Amino acid sequence: MSTKTSDLLAAAAPRTVAVIRGISDDHLDLPTPCSDYAVRDLLNHFYQAVVNLRVLAAKQQPEWVEEPDHLTEGWRDRFEGEIAKLIEAWSDPAALEGDSPGMGMPQETVGNIALLELTVHxxxxxxxxGQPFQPAPEALPPIYAFMEQQGPTARERGLFAEPVGTSSSDASEIDSLLALTGRHPAWSAGA
Structure with missing residues (x-):
């Protein structure tokens, strides 16, 4: 069984998993576009988000605990496994029904958060x-629509920075999305 959400997650996942598998131990202390996080910190945050979003698909209450270090032996395999479980959890049509008891918002919105996390992180x-990244094209329109609708509230809660302008009126879909999340599409560690 599958849902539109699980299909979009399944399209986005291999691209993100490839990036995760391409991260070496030498990369873990590098800065990221998320100014509060080095690569290690972002990976730990992202891992916990994937686990919590899987729990939310089952309409259960996740544990919002301080993020422990998940980057122990075999972390890349575990990360890939958790992403597979995330897709499976959102493939149940019941996952998209009603409101989330853990987030107080429609389950479909929570599913869009999962897609946003996979793509933007x-x-x-x-x-x-320093790796290439090409997002799943079919994932971008629903994420962009989600950010246009939910972005103001997320920014009020400190989850995203204010939108930034793009350098071109014909910016790509991913650059437009990144700008909407407060990321500079041309970000580099040295800038």
């Missing part, structure tokens, strides 16, 4: 570690 980690 995939880009964050790729750009921080």
């Amino acid at each position: 995939g880009w964050d980690l790729a750009i921080a570690t």
Whole structure:
């Protein structure tokens, strides 16, 4: 069984998993576009987000605990496994029904958060570690629509920075999305 959400997650996941697998131990202390996070910190945050979003798909209450270091032996395999479980959890049509008891918002919105996390943090980690990243094209329109709708509230809660302008009126879809999340599409560690 699958849902539109799980299909989009399944399209986005291999691209992000490839980036995660391409991160070497030498990359872990590098800065990321998320100014509060080095690569290690962002990976730990992202891992915990994937686990919590899987729990939310089952309409259970996740543990919002301080993020422990998940980057122990075999972390890349575990990360890939958790992303697979995330997709599976959102493939149940019941996952998209009603409101989230853990987030107090429609389950479909929570599913869009999962897609946003996979795509935007995939880009964050790729750009921080010098890897290419091409998002799943079918994932961008729903994420962009989600950010236009939910972005103001997320910014009020400190989850995103204010939108930034792009350097061109014909910016790519991913650059437009990144700008909407407060990221500079041309970010580099040295800038």
